[in-house]
Amino acid sequence: xxxxxRQTLGLMGAAAATTLxxxxxxxxxxxxVGALRFTSHSGSFIALERGYFNDAGLDVELKFxxxxxxxxxAIASGDVDYAVTAVSxxxxxxxxxxxxxxxxxxxxxxxxxxxxxxLASDAAFKAGLTSPSQLGGKTFGMxxxxxxxxxxxxxVAQAEGVEMSFKPLQKVGAIIGALxxxxxxxxxxxxxxxxxxxxxxxxxxxxxxxxxLPGYQVTTVFTSAKNASDERGxxxxxxxxxxxxxxxxxxxxxxxxxxxxxxxxxxxxxxKYVYTDRPREKAAPSIINGTMRINEGxxxxxxxxxxxxxxxQSEDLVGKDITLDTLVDGSYVExxxx
Amino acid sequence: MGMDIRLDGICHSYGDTDVLRDIxxxxxxxxxVCLVGPSGCGKSTLLRLIGGxxxxxxxxxxxxxxxxxxxxxxxxxxxxxxxxxxxxxxxxNISLVLEDHGIRGQRSKAIIDDVLxxxxxxxxxxxxxxxxxxxxxxxxxxxRALAVNPAVMLMDEPLSALDAQTRELLMDDLVxxxxxxxxxxxxxxxxxxEAVRLGHTIVVLSRRPGQIREIVRIDTPIGERRAGDPVCxxxxxxxxxxxxxxxxxxxxxxxxx
Amino acid sequence: MxxxxxxxxxxxxxxxxxRFRGGGFAPRSLRWVGVAVxxxxxxxxxxxxxxxxxxxxxxxxxxxxxxxxVQLWExxxxxxxxxxxxxxxxxxxxxxxxxxxxxxxxxxxFSYVRAGLVPLVAAIFPIPKIALLPLFVIWFGxxxxxxxxxxxxxxxTPTVVATYGAVDNxxxxxxxMGQSFGLSWSSIVRKIVLPGAMPGILxxxxxxxxxxxxxLVAAEMLGAEYGIGAYILEAGxxxxxxxxxxxxxxxxxxxxxxxxxxxxxxKRLLGWRV
Numbered sequence: 001x002x003x004x005x006r007q008t009l010g011l012m013g014a015a016a017a018t019t020l021x022x023x024x025x026x027x028x029x030x031x032x033v034g035a036l037r038f039t040s041h042s043g044s045f046i047a048l049e050r051g052y053f054n055d056a057g058l059d060v061e062l063k064f065x066x067x068x069x070x071x072x073x074a075i076a077s078g079d080v081d082y083a084v085t086a087v088s089x090x091x092x093x094x095x096x097x098x099x100x101x102x103x104x105x106x107x108x109x110x111x112x113x114x115x116x117x118x119l120a121s122d123a124a125f126k127a128g129l130t131s132p133s134q135l136g137g138k139t140f141g142m143x144x145x146x147x148x149x150x151x152x153x154x155x156v157a158q159a160e161g162v163e164m165s166f167k168p169l170q171k172v173g174a175i176i177g178a179l180x181x182x183x184x185x186x187x188x189x190x191x192x193x194x195x196x197x198x199x200x201x202x203x204x205x206x207x208x209x210x211x212x213l214p215g216y217q218v219t220t221v222f223t224s225a226k227n228a229s230d231e232r233g234x235x236x237x238x239x240x241x242x243x244x245x246x247x248x249x250x251x252x253x254x255x256x257x258x259x260x261x262x263x264x265x266x267x268x269x270x271x272k273y274v275y276t277d278r279p280r281e282k283a284a285p286s287i288i289n290g291t292m293r294i295n296e297g298x299x300x301x302x303x304x305x306x307x308x309x310x311x312x313q314s315e316d317l318v319g320k321d322i323t324l325d326t327l328v329d330g331s332y333v334e335x336x337x338x
Numbered sequence: 339m340g341m342d343i344r345l346d347g348i349c350h351s352y353g354d355t356d357v358l359r360d361i362x363x364x365x366x367x368x369x370x371v372c373l374v375g376p377s378g379c380g381k382s383t384l385l386r387l388i389g390g391x392x393x394x395x396x397x398x399x400x401x402x403x404x405x406x407x408x409x410x411x412x413x414x415x416x417x418x419x420x421x422x423x424x425x426x427x428x429x430x431n432i433s434l435v436l437e438d439h440g441i442r443g444q445r446s447k448a449i450i451d452d453v454l455x456x457x458x459x460x461x462x463x464x465x466x467x468x469x470x471x472x473x474x475x476x477x478x479x480x481x482r483a484l485a486v487n488p489a490v491m492l493m494d495e496p497l498s499a500l501d502a503q504t505r506e507l508l509m510d511d512l513v514x515x516x517x518x519x520x521x522x523x524x525x526x527x528x529x530x531x532e533a534v535r536l537g538h539t540i541v542v543l544s545r546r547p548g549q550i551r552e553i554v555r556i557d558t559p560i561g562e563r564r565a566g567d568p569v570c571x572x573x574x575x576x577x578x579x580x581x582x583x584x585x586x587x588x589x590x591x592x593x594x595x
Numbered sequence: 596m597x598x599x600x601x602x603x604x605x606x607x608x609x610x611x612x613x614r615f616r617g618g619g620f621a622p623r624s625l626r627w628v629g630v631a632v633x634x635x636x637x638x639x640x641x642x643x644x645x646x647x648x649x650x651x652x653x654x655x656x657x658x659x660x661x662x663x664x665v666q667l668w669e670x671x672x673x674x675x676x677x678x679x680x681x682x683x684x685x686x687x688x689x690x691x692x693x694x695x696x697x698x699x700x701x702x703x704x705f706s707y708v709r710a711g712l713v714p715l716v717a718a719i720f721p722i723p724k725i726a727l728l729p730l731f732v733i734w735f736g737x738x739x740x741x742x743x744x745x746x747x748x749x750x751x752t753p754t755v756v757a758t759y760g761a762v763d764n765x766x767x768x769x770x771x772m773g774q775s776f777g778l779s780w781s782s783i784v785r786k787i788v789l790p791g792a793m794p795g796i797l798x799x800x801x802x803x804x805x806x807x808x809x810x811l812v813a814a815e816m817l818g819a820e821y822g823i824g825a826y827i828l829e830a831g832x833x834x835x836x837x838x839x840x841x842x843x844x845x846x847x848x849x850x851x852x853x854x855x856x857x858x859x860x861x862k863r864l865l866g867w868r869v
Contacts, residue, residue, distance in 0.1 A: 174729060434776075
């Protein structure tokens with residue numbers, strides 16, 4: 001019910017903004033899009049609120065998840081059609097089983113824009129962990145083995161030529177708790193979580209992931225293998241709607257095309273989905289702090305994906321015989337090597 | 339030297355229910371006193387009061403004279419359900435009551451061998467209770483009671499859980515035990531044949547609340563009593579006359595009265 | 596029905612054999628049936644996955660699970676995972692069970708302890724111990740302490756309940772016998788109450804230890820690099836069904852092993868039971 005009302009509101013907003021007549025909905029196909037309540041999923045929120053999905057002939061229902069892992073499984077089971085999530089061992093494994101395909105890129109590390117931060121606990125910081133080069137012998141938090149945290153930490157350690165031990169803690173909340181209380185020494189996370197944590201003094205930012213993984217393709221757009229191969233039209237429609245949402249997000253939040261008013265309006269929109277438990281004035285800084293560029297047109301950095309796949313294979317987390325083609329269907333979006 | 343027991347105006351009740359009323363009785367050394375009465379008359383309760391397992395509502399239980407110096411447990415029970423520890427062997431069940439008195443090793447073995455011989459159980463020292471028949475179990479319980487050299491044995495329907503034949507055999511055993519070495523005992527039973535066979539004195543209790551209705555003495559020495567003996571038969575009939583009405587009335591009472 | 600009616604008819608002189616009606620309701624030991632169910636089920640899954648009738652996403656091939664298991668064994672990883680798990684299980688369960696038995700006996704023996712602790716135990720029992728894991732991490736640290744604590748806490752409550760129930764069920768007439776022979780309080784507890792409660796305690800332990808194995812996975816959610824639970828969780832997050840099932844099989848075997856050990860203990864300690 002609520003989503004329906006939102007959809008209607010979104011439609012009205014879109015109609016007012018573009019001063020178009022009520023959009024003619026050609027097919028109005030029902031699809032389910034999975035999302036986490038993170039700013040990095042704003043592309044879907046904007047496309048829905050501003051009616052871009054409707055314009056593309058899609059009737060989208062958003063389904064929210066607590067973590068990326070169940071969302072990937074929901075795609076594999078057919079309960080969700082499209083979603084955005086970080087590349088993980090689980091995702092590659094599902095692709096290997098012929099269940100899912102990566103069809104586009106979303107969040108990337110990019111020079112000049114705040115990306116993911118490397119954090120140290122206060123205790124470890126005071127004991128001398130002030131730069132990633134001192135990570136040797138330290139404990140690094142991650143949700144599970146084969147998660148993007150595992151990848152990032154491992155890559156940083158590799159680049160610094162040090163050995164770390166990784167502590168699986170399942171949930172982001174648990175990792176934050178362990179880091180604050182000094183049970184683990186270090187972690188890496190998106191800026192809108194890293195900055196407030198560092199602001200409280202309980203943890204310290206000691207480096208940037210982009211220094212170690214420039215152009216890192218953090219999250220990707222993915223769907224079921226069946227959608228990718230058999231529902232070409234629908235998938236293109238989804239990417240078209242999603243791409244418009246992403247484009248609005250980038251131009252408003254990063255390039256400030258609409259000035260502060262534009263940012264405020266966008267924060268209002270995103271706040272309907274993210275940090276809904278906080279009042280707007282408290283949510284706004286977190287939403288603005290969390291801004292990272294989402295790839296225009298969902299273009300995909302295959303060089304980064306290749307590196308990730310090879311790392312997962314080298315750690316024996318996924319099968320050695322999996323190729324990039326098993327994971328990626330590059331026929332939908334622009335492919336680049338960054 | 340011996341120890342008599344005197345009951346002095348014992349009254350007892352459970353909640354609002356009077357169980358025993360004004361019981362005064364003398365239990366002389368070396369004699370067997372049988373308590374008979376209809377079911378629910380409080381005879382087992384009276385036994386527990388004598389043995390100190392319950393406290394009387396009013397009145398006193400008195401020991402007159404000192405128990406023998408080597409008596410480990412002057413007032414010793416033999417229970418209807420034998421109360422053997424199923425996880426201990428025959429030997430272990432007897433040593434249980436010796437251990438607390440610091441009797442171990444050779445001394446303990448001597449006592450155990452002696453009581454097992456007296457109860458004809460020497461071959462079963464290592465058997466577990468589950469391997470024994472009911473009659474054997476009760477003989478183990480009696481052996482255990484003998485091991486602590488009691489001044490008074492308090493026997494609570496010791497033969498009631500056994501079948502008729504076993505009961506006869508065990509009665510013979512008890513008679514033989516007493517004849518060889520007389521002991522003092524309070525013997526609770528609802529079986530008049532047992533009372534007539536084993537009791538020097540038979541105390542008949544009325545139905546609840548239990549009061550002493552009659553005290554019957556049998557002068558024939560225990561060792562000479564035989565089934566069908568005219569004196570015993572007369573006493574048996576007399577007791578039955580005394581109890582018949584009480585038993586019927588007790589039987590027709592509602593349980594919660 | 597017709598036969599018995601005929602048999603009851605008085606002037607029918609043709610003898611009729613009495614119909615047997617005492618069958619059933621007597622459990623017999625048919626061990627092979629259980630094995631057969633396993634074999635058929637696994638065979639069916641093998642056939643289904645081989646022929647593609649069951650997709651690779653639904654269930655792994657049993658033969659692949661076996662191969663994964665063999666690989667675990669050969670690489671020595673099995674023991675690398677088993678050793679910390681068994682240590683956690685043994686220490687956690689030993690702590691929880693011994694504290695549980697002690698508390699249960701105290702509840703069984705003292706009315707004040709019973710009045711004070713039974714409501715508390717009833718309040719603690721239904722708490723999903725997993726929910727308290729983050730708290731344990733703060734109290735006992737992220738390393739072994741919190742894992743021991745979680746398993747110990749999980750085994751504690753069912754052991755308490757089983758133990759005081761067992762103490763309550765000790766034959767009162769045996770205790771009365773002990774008192775009638777003038778046994779000391781401690782002798783009665785050691786020689787009568789504890790052995791008498793042993794059957795109940797051991798059957799409670801069966802449940803408590805199964806719970807300990809369940810909690811092993813939960814305990815290894817936080818900060819465990821090695822361990823069967825960590826292995827299963829990792830396999831789950833990688834959606835690696837072969838490893839997931841191999842891990843689950845190890846847990847099952849662990850459960851069977853624990854159950855067999857208790858069976859052995861029962862045979863030794865409770866041989867006196869009729």
